Amino acid sequence: MMSGRIKPVTAIATIFFLASAVAPLFVASWATLFALILAKGIVVLGIILLLQAGQVSFGHAMFFATGAYTAAFWGKYVGGGDIVLFIALGGITSAVFGLIVGLFVVRYREIFFGMLNLAFSMVLWSLLEKMFHYTNGADGIRVPRPALLGLSFTPETFQYVILYVSLLIAVVAFYGVQRYLDSPLGHMLRAIKSNETRLEYLGTSARRVLLIGYVISAFLGGIGGTLVAIIQQIATPEFGFWTKSGEFVFIAILGGSAHAFGAFAGAAMFECVRFYAAAHLADTWQLILGVVLIVIILYAPNGLIGLRQRYGQAKQGGH
Numbered sequence: 001m002m003s004g005r006i007k008p009v010t011a012i013a014t015i016f017f018l019a020s021a022v023a024p025l026f027v028a029s030w031a032t033l034f035a036l037i038l039a040k041g042i043v044v045l046g047i048i049l050l051l052q053a054g055q056v057s058f059g060h061a062m063f064f065a066t067g068a069y070t071a072a073f074w075g076k077y078v079g080g081g082d083i084v085l086f087i088a089l090g091g092i093t094s095a096v097f098g099l100i101v102g103l104f105v106v107r108y109r110e111i112f113f114g115m116l117n118l119a120f121s122m123v124l125w126s127l128l129e130k131m132f133h134y135t136n137g138a139d140g141i142r143v144p145r146p147a148l149l150g151l152s153f154t155p156e157t158f159q160y161v162i163l164y165v166s167l168l169i170a171v172v173a174f175y176g177v178q179r180y181l182d183s184p185l186g187h188m189l190r191a192i193k194s195n196e197t198r199l200e201y202l203g204t205s206a207r208r209v210l211l212i213g214y215v216i217s218a219f220l221g222g223i224g225g226t227l228v229a230i231i232q233q234i235a236t237p238e239f240g241f242w243t244k245s246g247e248f249v250f251i252a253i254l255g256g257s258a259h260a261f262g263a264f265a266g267a268a269m270f271e272c273v274r275f276y277a278a279a280h281l282a283d284t285w286q287l288i289l290g291v292v293l294i295v296i297i298l299y300a301p302n303g304l305i306g307l308r309q310r311y312g313q314a315k316q317g318g319h
């Protein structure tokens with residue numbers, strides 16, 4: 001039964017990734033849009049991992065900002081750089097930071113887990129704002145356009161380069177996270193939400209299971225942050241602000257946490273509404289997103305993925 005529910009979503013995911021590769025070839029302005037969707041989807045994959053354990057991080061933007069500023073600092077203080085190097089450094093730095101923070105936060109659950117993450121995130125945001133001599137404060141640091149394996153590109157070509165790099169990473173991250181969720185470690189992560197005491201009785205440390213998921217989540221956040229910094233060619237303290245963390249949680253709820261593709265479904269909805277609403281309705285895109293979220297909560301509490309699964313079950317029941 002489980003595999004029967006997952007297969008249609010996997011098929012939709014495949015269509016989405018193919019569309020991400022092909023559609024921007026016909027509409028050039030979509031290249032950056034799809035790249036942002038893919039990059040933010042990678043970050044939200046980490047949020048979905050934590051949601052499996054019933055934990056919500058209100059400070060996940062700190063890893064997003066860590067990845068972005070890793071690339072920015074390299075470009076500012078070392079000079080040059082390569083996309084592969086930036087992504088590797090951003091992911092590793094965020095994973096190490098996630099391990100340090102995780103050793104503290106995995107001791108707590110529910111609101112305490114969420115608020116402690118928020119506290120760490122706001123400390124980082126404050127440092128990025130106040131250490132003006134190193135970070136340029138609210139102005140942020142410009143991220144120079146990097147090469148790819150030693151090759152340089154024009155701005156017109158680079159938008160497609162970063163799109164396909166983002167797409168490759170997104171596909172690998174998507175299938176990797178879904179395999180992780182279907183693995184014994186993923187089931188143990190879910191057990192933290194359903195019955196943590198029973199998991200401990202079986203001889204498995206719930207803290208260690210959550211810490212592994214947390215570090216993976218931080219790693220994904222760092223990679224996504226690095227990609228967004230490269231796409232937008234800037235890293236600012238806003239990347240680590242609490243509203244950015246709220247944005248990622250919003251996207252996770254919008255897409256649904258039942259399947260890894262929920263991260264990309266939610267990111268696509270979020271970015272498309274913001275892109276077109278901001279272009280045609282000025283400052284009302286937040287209102288539109290709010291209405292969309294209310295509709296999702298009322299009619300599809302499990303997100304867009306849950307809506308698709310419910311539609312499939314209703315269709316089967318009709319037959």
